[in-house]
């Protein structure tokens with residue numbers, strides 16, 4: 001019987017590539033996003049994942065069709081840019097609702113279903129930026145590092161259930177994520193440095209890995225027999241090196257490197 005895979009955020013970018021890849025490999029894929037891509041080769045159930053009633057309805061529909069869920073990929077998310085000082089509360093709530101609260105709700109709905117089967121995997125899409133507070137991306141980094149920490153806690157709590165959970169922390173991937181970011185008002189005193197960092201970050205995304213690279217990496221994690229590690233890092237050599245540098249050297253040194261890299 002085909003494995004049932006739920007992927008959130010499948011109307012564009014990484015989620016669309018993931019869902020098409022898994023469908024082509026004969027998994028039974030259900031994409032959850034608000035809009036439906038005309039390039040989708042899989043079933044999409046139109047769902048705003050920040051709306052709990054819509055999520056409940058979609059999960060019930062999937063369960064009625066398949067009777068089980070083998071893999072949940074919490075992929076939907078968005079960025080937020082701007083100075084910490086300028087951020088407003090509604091924007092921060094909006095970001096954390098999508099990047100943290102919604103994946104938690106999905107996990108809470110899916111875990112009891114997986115528990116009955118004594119198996120299942122949950123992969124939370126995070127960012128290499130979750131390991132460091134990057135300039136003008138403080139809330140994005142915080143939303144993803146919160147997801148990392150919740151994932152770590154769950155791993156203890158799900159011990160002996162047969163359910164495994166991990167994060168995949170991505171470096172830059174060439175998607176239209178920049179078009180969907182929340183952009184705070186930028187006050188005059190930050191304008192010059194923000195513009196430098198903003199151009200830099202958009203450039204990094206435009207030169208990132210194509211989103212098609214992520215899917216085989218994630219399928220390998222789904223198929224692997226040995227237990228999942230808490231976090232997997234997918235990025236360039238330099239992006240992965242930054243994690244080692246951050247862990248091994250004084251934070252002040254690390255900040256100098258990041259400031260220089262960002263052009264501020």
Ligand SMILES: NC(=O)c1ccc[n+]([C@@H]2O[C@H](COP(=O)([O-])OP(=O)(O)OC[C@H]3O[C@@H](n4cnc5c(N)ncnc54)[C@H](OP(=O)(O)O)[C@@H]3O)[C@@H](O)[C@H]2O)c1
Nearest residue numbers: 009010011012013014034035048049076077172173175177
């Ligand atoms: N691209 C990168 O460089 C990069 C790096 C690290 C991590 N990531 C992470 O990778 C994930 C995918 O990002 P991407 O680059 O593929 O961005 P993207 O192209 O902007 O895709 C975002 C997806 O999330 C969905 N989404 C947004 N709000 C939603 C909601 N309320 N309910 C359901 N779906 C919603 C969107 O669909 P609808 O608008 O149709 O709902 C869309 O399909 C995100 O979690 C992101 O943080 C990306």
